[in-house]
Amino acid sequence: MGTAGVHERGLATARPPDEALVRWRAISSAQPTQTEGSSPLHAPPPEPDTRFGPRLRRLVREGGARAIAFRLVRFRLRQAEEALRVLEGGRTAPPWDETRARQHLHQIVGHRAARLVEVRQPLVLVSQVQRSGGTLLSQLFDHHPQLHAHPHELHTGHPNKEAWPALDLARPSEWFHTLYERPAKRSFNEGYRKLVSLKAAAEDEGDAFPFVFPPSAQKMLFDLCVEQWSPSSSREVFDCYMTSYFNAWLDNRNLYEGDKRWITAFAARLSHHPASVDGFFDTYPDGRLVSIIRDPRSWYLSARGYRDIDPSERRERDYGTIEAATALWVESSEAMLAARERYGDRFRAVVFEDLLTEPEATMRSLASYLGIDYDPILIRPTFNGLPIKADSSFAVTGHGVSSEPLTRWRSKLEPEEIAYVEEHALPLYERVVEVAR
Numbered sequence: 001m002g003t004a005g006v007h008e009r010g011l012a013t014a015r016p017p018d019e020a021l022v023r024w025r026a027i028s029s030a031q032p033t034q035t036e037g038s039s040p041l042h043a044p045p046p047e048p049d050t051r052f053g054p055r056l057r058r059l060v061r062e063g064g065a066r067a068i069a070f071r072l073v074r075f076r077l078r079q080a081e082e083a084l085r086v087l088e089g090g091r092t093a094p095p096w097d098e099t100r101a102r103q104h105l106h107q108i109v110g111h112r113a114a115r116l117v118e119v120r121q122p123l124v125l126v127s128q129v130q131r132s133g134g135t136l137l138s139q140l141f142d143h144h145p146q147l148h149a150h151p152h153e154l155h156t157g158h159p160n161k162e163a164w165p166a167l168d169l170a171r172p173s174e175w176f177h178t179l180y181e182r183p184a185k186r187s188f189n190e191g192y193r194k195l196v197s198l199k200a201a202a203e204d205e206g207d208a209f210p211f212v213f214p215p216s217a218q219k220m221l222f223d224l225c226v227e228q229w230s231p232s233s234s235r236e237v238f239d240c241y242m243t244s245y246f247n248a249w250l251d252n253r254n255l256y257e258g259d260k261r262w263i264t265a266f267a268a269r270l271s272h273h274p275a276s277v278d279g280f281f282d283t284y285p286d287g288r289l290v291s292i293i294r295d296p297r298s299w300y301l302s303a304r305g306y307r308d309i310d311p312s313e314r315r316e317r318d319y320g321t322i323e324a325a326t327a328l329w330v331e332s333s334e335a336m337l338a339a340r341e342r343y344g345d346r347f348r349a350v351v352f353e354d355l356l357t358e359p360e361a362t363m364r365s366l367a368s369y370l371g372i373d374y375d376p377i378l379i380r381p382t383f384n385g386l387p388i389k390a391d392s393s394f395a396v397t398g399h400g401v402s403s404e405p406l407t408r409w410r411s412k413l414e415p416e417e418i419a420y421v422e423e424h425a426l427p428l429y430e431r432v433v434e435v436a437r
Contacts (some may be wrong), residue, residue, distance in 0.1 A: 109220045112247045116221070117255055119148055119242040122286040124264045124370065127271035129332035131302040133292040133352045136401070138266040139381035139388055140363060145258025146372040148246050150265035151211070151383060152192060155181040156241070157276075162269045164279030167234050175231075176222050179241045180215075187211040192383060209383045210251060218248035234283045253385045261372050262288075272335050281343065288370065289343065291336045293432045294352035296329050296425035297418060301409040303329075322417055326424050333428050340435055349436035356403045 124141075126134050135153075142149040156179045158165035165178050191208035222244035231237045242263055246255060270276045271291055281287060300322065307319040319325045339347040348369055354362045363378040379401060381388050387399040409418070 105214065105217065106220075108214075108250065109217050112217070112221060112250075113224055116225075116243065116247055118239070119246045119260075119263065120239045121148060121260055121263050122288070123238075123280075123284045124262045124288045124290060125154075125270070125280055125284075126264070126266040126290045126292070127268065128291040128293070128336070129272070129299075129328055130268045131299055131306055132294040132332070133350075133355055134266040134268060136355065136381060136390065137290070137292060137350070138264060139383065140359075140378050140401075141264040142382045143254050143377050143385040144372065144375055145254065146261045147254075148242070148260055148263045149254070150245075150263065151249070152181075152183055152187060154265040154267040155183055156238075157267065157270065161267065162273060162276060164270065164276040164283070166279065167237050169232065169234070169237075172226060172231075175226070175237050176219060176241070179238075180218075181245075184211075184213050184218075184245075185215050188213045188215065209386060209388070211249070211384075212251040213249050215248075217250070218244045221247050238283055251384065262370060269332070271339065272331055274335075274338070277335075277339060277343075281346065287346070289339055289347045290350060290366075291332075291339065291347070292350045292352050292355070293333060293336060293429065293436060295406070295409075296326065296421045296429055297409045297413065298352075298406055299329055300325055300417070300421050301412050302405065322420055326421055329425055330428060333425075333432050336432050337435065349432060351433055351436050353406055354437075356401055356406055359401045 126137050128134060138149065138153075141147050142151070153161070155161045156165055157163045158178045167175060167178060188211055192211040193208045222240055225240035225243050226237075229236060229240060231240055246252060249255070270280070271289060277289065280289070303319045303325050307315045317324065318328055336347075336349050340349065348366070350362065350366065359379040364374050367374045367378060377385075381390065381399065381401065389399055390402065413421075
């Protein structure tokens with residue numbers, strides 16, 4: 001399938017209809033009720049100005065949705081100021097007072113809603129077993145002007161991240177709860193980092209990146225999109241979710257740039273499950289699945305290190321023995337062959353070794369496959385446009401793409417380990433490489 005059917009939306013601006021703006025007013029006017037012994041600052045605000053209805057209708061006639069949104073923000077601010085004057089005996093709190101935090105959040109969301117960038121593009125999903133280069137590829141896609149690059153591993157799966165979510169279209173109240181990604185809140189609180197252990201994170205605090213993403217802002221924007229667009233399919237629900245996600249990411253440096261063609265995201269192991277891949281293509285029939293194949297010997301060394309420096313019950317189960325680890329790699333590789341057979345050109349395999357030794361040629365080929373322009377940013381790993389180090393099981397001293405992981409196994413693995421992996425995995429690796437190239 002070519003790229004002719006791909007959405008080509010650039011600086012798309014949503015124009016909310018009357019109903020969505022009324023919904024916004026209802027959301028933003030909600031306040032906690034006062035309880036006995038609580039501060040008067042938490043009391044409900046005075047009743048809204050009854051003249052707002054005629055004012056809204058006049059604005060619809062004169063200025064359109066964008067003017068309404070901006071004036072609506074100012075109207076809500078005036079209401080909040082009046083409430084504060086009443087509650088504080090006529091004294092208005094200064095703009096920086098902490099009691100205005102809720103008001104400021106609604107103001108921020110109001111500005112985003114007034115110039116909402118619709119994120120309805122198809123999804124390029126990168127998926128295969130961990131330690132194969134999925135994080136690297138997602139960081140190479142980052143900040144390309146024609147891509148909305150999801151910044152961390154995609155966690156919209158339900159009931160776990162490897163399962164494509166089955167949305168009940170008759171229960172819209174459950175949609176956001178099903179899709180919400182908890183790692184986004186952690187990154188908002190602690191900064192973004194993609195390192196394999198807390199120990200490594202403590203030793204490398206310089207690679208924690210700011211991620212200004214208030215979860216409540218995403219929920220408000222999601223509700224507005226649902227109110228405006230009335231989704232009737234899983235794809236339309238995902239359009240609302242992706243729109244709310246990228247617009248709630250307040251320091252997203254790439255939101256308004258370029259003519260966006262795709263969303264890109266990495267979801268480890270989702271590709272192992274045929275039902276999940278079918279669910280992905282049911283939701284995104286115009287989407288693409290990209291999987292990275294890595295030499296099983298270098299992969300096993302990385303997976304073993306991943307287990308050792310940050311042990312967990314699951315990692316011990318998956319990588320605790322060479323037999324278990326090799327079986328997992330085989331499962332991932334066989335899933336690539338099955339995807340190629342079932343989905344044809346909607347699937348693309350990439351060789352990890354090519355990505356590290358010939359990054360420009362490899363990324364030029366991927367850019368051509370996706371119908372986007374080649375840009376030098378495609379060979380520089382970044383997070384939100386800022387250089388980022390590799391997510392390695394071993395010490396990393398610099399930024400950029402390095403070929404060092406490709407040969408490390410020669411000196412780190414025991415001869416019997418090499419022999420086992422070569423016997424049980426190397427022939428399959430050669431078959432997948434042939435398909436990829």
